Amino acid sequence: MKVFCFGMAKDITGLSTLDLDNESVSTVEELKNYLIAAYPEFEKYKSFMIAVNQSYANNDLVLNGTEEIAIIPPVSGG
């Protein structure tokens, strides 16, 4: 499962793309929990969102690992 990192998420992980073990993550909520466990600094940014196939995803969305997934920290465009 590949996960794109933007903004602060790239600083926290040190990577622009994470390559995760699919078996530990099957929903968006599990992905968020996995990220917080792997990178405790995410705990401070509870409002980060996950995008799946370029749309904001709810926590209960099921992931099969083939989607385009991205970590979306609080946005600040404009």
Added chain:
Amino acid sequence: MDRKLDIQIKSDPLSVTNNYNFVLDENCGGIDMFIGTVRKWNKGQEITHLEFEAYEPMAIKELNKIATAAFEKFSVQNISIHHRVGKVELKEEAVIIAVSSIHRKASFEACHYIIDELKKHVPIWKKEFLLDGSYWVNSRP
């Protein structure tokens, strides 16, 4: 009257003339524009420049959703939204929104709506560079 929509994310400097010319329309009596520029001071700290990063394909999709909603909510004719990415210097435009409509009220309201929604939902991130360091805006715990 076909409505026209122009959404772009650009690393080159923006130009108000481009947005203005896109929305200019013989059927319209008014154009409203919002231009977001880079300012030198934020909360007493001196800024040297900004950098914007975008998740471009998703940002384009989100901007399309916002523009589609604006077309539904307000009687507007044409919409043009350009957002800059990369390094942006003081006084340069970071975002330009232009809206045309038959009468002025719809343009005012749509332009206001679009910039507010852009700031809430569009996956673009601003990094402020100060004299003594840099940080992502909205990402301080």
